[in-house]
Amino acid sequence: MSPPASTITAYSGILLDDAYKFYAAWRTAFEEAAVTAGFFSLYTNETYCPTCIETDAYTISQAKLQVDKIRNDAKYSTDGYAGDALEQRLTTFLDEYIAESLAALRVQAKAFLFNSLTPILQQVIGSHASPFTLWAALMARHEAGTRDPMILFASLTQLKYSEDISAETLFTTLDDQINLI
Secondary structure, three states, rough: OOOOOOOOOOOOOOOOOOOOOHHHHHHHHHHHHHHHHHHHOHOOOOOOOOHHHHHHHHHHHHHHHHHEEEEEHOOOOOOOOHHHHHHHHHOOOHHHHHHHHHHHHHHHHHHHHHHHHHHHHHHHHOOOOOHHHHHHHHHHHHHHHHOOOOHHHHHHHHOOOOOOOOHHHHHHHHHHHHOOO
């Protein structure tokens, strides 16, 4: 039995570009959206399996057992329908169902994360197979980028004075950026 089909949740927030210009805003918006969609733990824990998948698998296996007993009542004492053989079939079903459901959820989580990136960044970082490795690569790229003088210079050139911010805030931000170099 296959896991139930589900719809893909679309990310609709700010996109992360290859220069990580709006990284802080993107990360805040993305993490909130990922938590709401139920994907965030898949990015931070490689072995994460939502309890709902295990609960669904168990519930379905119990229903299958009852249907099997009704359909094959006469065979339950013979032909491997009782004891260890039955337990093995149910264990196999549970393992397969959980693996299929988790694989489908990981595909959705990866697509959700991938769609939060600009096309250029998708090309640069898109070869990762799992949402966990894609997230790790994005975080590592950001950590490396914060020390890259060219990226820091690009972020410095984006600073502009406007009436919305005080001169003190502008200079504090400028000073923080320079200290990163």
